[in-house]
Amino acid sequence: MRLLVLQFLMNKNHALSLTDIENYFDNSDRTTIYRTLKTFLKNGIAHQIDDGTGVTKYALCQDNCNCEIETDLHLHFHCTKCNETVCLTDYKIPKIKVPEGFVSENVNLVVKGVCDKCNA
Ligand SMILES: [Zn+2]
Ligand SMILES: [Zn+2]
Ligand SMILES: [Zn+2]
Secondary structure, rough: OOHHHHHHHHHHOOOOEEHHHHOOOOOHHHHHHHHHHHHHHHHEEEEEEOOOOOOEEEEOOOOOOOOOOOOOOEEEEEEEEOOOOEEEEEEEEEOOOOOOOOOOOOOOEEEOOOOOHHOO
8 A cells, every 4th residue: 555655646747635545545544554654754754735726745855854944945836727736856945043042843845836837
């Protein structure tokens, strides 16, 4: 199952929700897929994205990604036309200053607009 989910995520060039994956594997149950995704997150194989739609999306990490703040976190782009969310892995999130005494653990930066496919 893990391998199947991994392959499915690899073949898609946009982030997927639990429901997207569940619908694709119609003979597998949601709990198994959810557990698989949790394992991927824990092992740094995938990361989760909050794109503001209220539905968590998942995408594979690049090789050597540790999901570390300041080095690995990249922008995400949410297209308001096709509703797809993609990783912009070449566009890293710059260091964001927070007030003294605050400790950043995660940064989520989603750009919204029209993707290249919809804009073509
Ligand atoms: Zn990562
Ligand atoms: Zn689009
Ligand atoms: Zn991403």
